[in-house]
Amino acid sequence: MPPRSEEPRRDATGSRRGSSAGGRGADPRSGEPGIGGISDARAYTPRGRTIREGGGAARTGAGGGAGQRRTPRSSRSGDPFRPALQVLDGGRAGSPRTGRRDTAEALDGGRAGAARAGRRDTAAGGRAGVVRTVSARPVREPFDDDEPTPPRRRPGPRRPERPAAARRPVRKPRRPPRLADPRRRLRLGTLLALALFAAIGIRLVVLQTVTTPAYADGGLPDRVVSVELPAPRGAIYDRAGDPLAHSVEARYVYADPELVKDRFATARLLSPLLGVPASDLAEKMQRRTRPGTTTKSRFEYLARGVGIDKAKEITALKLDGIGVHRDEAREVPGGDLAANLVGFVSPDMTGLEGLEAKYDDLLEGQPGKKTYEVGQGNLAAPIPGGYSQTTLAKPGSSLQLTTDRDLQYQAQRILSDQMAQIRDGVGAAVIIEIPSGEVLAQVSYPGYNAAYPEKARPADREDAATSFVVDPGSIHKAITYGAALQEGVITPDTVFPVANTITRGGVPFTDTHPANGRRMSIPGMLAFSSNVGTIEIAEKLGRDRLIDYQKRFGLGQPTGEGMPGEAAGRLLPADEWSGSSYGSVPIGHSVDATPLQMAAAYAAIANDGTYVQPHLVKEVIGPDGTRTPAAAPLTRPVLSPQNAAALRRMLEAVTTIDGPDGQATGLAAAVPGYRVAGKTGTGLRYVDGKRQPGAVGSFIGMAPAEKPRYVVAVFGWSPGGEGGAVAAPAFREIMGFTLHHYRVPPSAEPAPKFTAFP
Incomplete structure (x- = not known):
């Protein structure tokens, strides 16, 4: 291995590192300008390549002799990026065994498209070598993003260069893809937007018009209250x-x-x-x-x-x-x-x-x-x-009733004062106007405070005038005499002898005022309430005609006055009559009636023989103030006006006869200044079909007798039988107040004189 060279490291062009551009730091051996300073820093890219390396590279070859330099190992390995990695590591030179990499290959990245312009051999520093000059195309900056990074070449032996004729032709640049038509995209987008808005609009219309009631009703109960x-x-x-x-x-x-x-x-x-x-x-x-x-x-x-x-x-x-x-x-x-x-x-x-x-x-x-x-x-x-x-x-x-508040109060006060004299009594009073049939007052005793009804006994809350069913007794005799007059059985001047006792069906009937067989007038029979004389007249009238007149006078059926639960009373049917019934029925026994029914019968006598249904309701006042008169009362003729007048005249004897032969039963009922026609009675009381102890005293009369304006009926029952002492006085006070209250003038003529025993 040759010794490590001590001279500065050169790049692929033979220049030293650290020299500056413009002649500074030039290699004295080659005369090549160096790269250093800022230029050296700018020449390197993130991938470790320099601009100069991109423009071309000198590759050294093997020379002959001892001075020939060995090709670096990096060139043999074919890794063009190794110098770049060394630059990134700080620019230090590789080991002597590796040498320098071919910078031109590092720039090309192994691509074969670069043309080689020629080759020249130079010798420098006693070394022999061949330098290949490569003509390279302009190189883009490695950090330009429009060119893809060349693929990394695999390390390995370098392929021998192919002749220029055998090289792959340079590909033409691909045509850029055809861009989409913006107008089509605009139209498509517009259509989609319109479709979206149309769908929303249709849905809103459906919600507002078609399904609104369903949605509204569905949530309504949660937020709706009712008062x-x-x-x-x-x-x-x-x-x-x-x-x-x-x-x-x-x-x-x-x-x-x-x-x-x-x-x-x-x-x-x-x-x-x-x-x-x-x-x-x-x-x-x-x-x-x-x-x-x-x-x-x-x-x-x-x-x-x-x-x-x-x-x-x-x-x-x-x-x-x-x-x-x-x-x-x-x-x-x-x-x-x-x-x-x-x-x-x-x-x-x-x-x-x-x-x-x-x-x-x-x-x-x-x-x-x-x-x-x-x-x-x-x-x-x-x-x-x-x-x-x-x-x-x-x-x-x-x-709006027919009753008079003031008259009601006075009648109630008078009856209460009279009934207070007896113990555990029950009383009733009725005032009827003639000829209308209107009930001006209807009183019951005992009474109660309607503001606190729970404090009263149920019996005390009943209306006695319509629920107090009694055996009327002698007040029924007016019906018998009226029927006999109407049927011509008797006249006002009829006179016949009357015994003290008469027996019918084995039952004796006697008089409280005995006639002792003397001849007696019809007024006298009424004044002394003769049972015997009345029974004899009824026998001439006959059972069936008597029953017929009872019905005409309103007995045996409710009056329809307007009170709830009004009792109907009871008439004895003809097929139920016994032998004694011929004696009891004419004098008011074996007959059930209410005080109101009997008052209405006397009102027919006072009204010239025409029965008028008693009534309480005058008119109905609507919420808007409209007044509707009540239905007209039922009317029917019972007696002729002449017979009714004759009967009224005879009934005056009850309140006027007072002589040596005795006093009439109704003297206590006389009203000073007025002619009064009426009748006393003593009857029985039945509750649930059972006879009660004591007796019912009653008086029914009319005034002024010559032309009656009012009918007053008073009934009083007590277990001790003191009712008779109460009825007549109570009638006198109630009738007197009524006449004065309505300013009825006193009678112009005195009552006629009657003879009981002519």
Whole structure:
């Protein structure tokens, strides 16, 4: 191996490293300019090649003699990048065994496309060698990106050079690929965009027009609330328009037991405001499960119809689990005034008794409803412009009755005062206007306060005028005498002897005022209430005709006045008559009737023999104030006007005969200044078909007798039989007040004089 040369390392052109351009650092042996400094730094690329190496390379060959230099091992190995890697390692020379690489091959990368221009041999420094000069094409900068990096040549022996003629021809540069037409791309993009917008538009149209209801309805329940709009219940007025019962706005107080923290403390605070015992309130607030379910109770009424002022006080307490909401209360201004007639309602405003129950469908309103969208959470308020639908509430219609509030009050007061004199009694009073048949007052005893119906016994809440079924007794005799007059059996001047006793079917019938077989006039028979004389007249009339007139006068069927549950009474059918029935039926026994039925029969006598159905409802007032008169009452002729007038005249004897032969039974019913025609009666009371102890005393009369304006009927029952002492005085006071209340002038002529025993 030759010794390592100590002279500076040269590159492929023979120049030394470290020399500068422009003559500085030139090799004294070759005269070649060197590369050094900044030029040397710029000449190297990242792959280790220099610009000078790219332009050509000198390859040294083997010379003869001892001075000939051995080809470096790197040239034999054929690795053209080895010098470059050495440059990158710092530019140090390789080992003496490797020598220098052929820089021209390093530049070409093993490509065979470069043409060799010629060869020249030079000798330098006593060494013989051959230098091959290669004509090279311009070389691009190795960092230009438009030319791919030449492939790395595999190390190995160098192929012998082929002749120029045998070399592969230089390929023509490929034609660049044809670019796409921008106009086609623009048209395609436009079409795609239009298709996209069309699809979106069609979808929007479908959503807005076709499927909108489905989507809207699907989410509506989650954001829609409904509020009931209450409809006030109609009022009940008297004939002058004064309210007997009407509805007012109120509040109800409720509890959510699951939210009430201390039910006992809460009950103590609410008790004085609600007027309910604290123990009852605490019981309602106790947590419980609803019957038949596993659901916890979250709502319990504590009070209904609470006044607005009280409700505000309760709200101010801010009690946990206690709430207040709008309610309706039925107000009865008169308390017990006409309570048995008007009736009452439940807390839910449903009629339970009286006219409230009879006309519940007409009085109750139809609640409205408002449905609207609200916000979520704390914004639970109507959404402006959102869904909203309102069904207006329809208030109930009102009733205007034929009753007179003032007259009702006085009749109720008078009857109560009279009935208070007897023990455990039941009484009724009815006032009918002639000729309209309107009921001006209808009184029951005992009464109750309709504002607190739960405090009264069920029997005390009944309307006695339509439910008090009695054996009318002697007041029925007016029907028997009226039928006999109409059928010509008797005349006002008829006189015949009357015995003290008469027996029919083995049953004796006697008189309380014995005639002792004397001749007796028809007025006298009425004045002394002769049973024997009445039975004899009925036998001449006959059973069938008597039953027919009973029906004409309205017995045996409800009057249809308007009260619910009105009793029909009962007439004894002809096929059920026994031997004693011929004696009992004419004098008012074996007959069931109500006070109202008997009052209506006397009203037919007062109305010149025409029966007019008694009625309570005058007109219906709609929610808009429209007034609709009630249906006209049923009417039918019963007696001729002449016979009716004759019967009225004979009935005056009941309140006027007072002589040596005795006093008439109805003297206590006489009204000073007015002629009164009427009849007393003593009957029996039956409950569920069973006769009750005691007796029913009654008086029915009309005034002024010469031209009646009003009929008043009074009934009183007591277990001790004191009703007879009550009826006539009560009639006198009620009739007297009625005549004065309506300013009826006194009778111009005194009552006729009657002789009982001519």
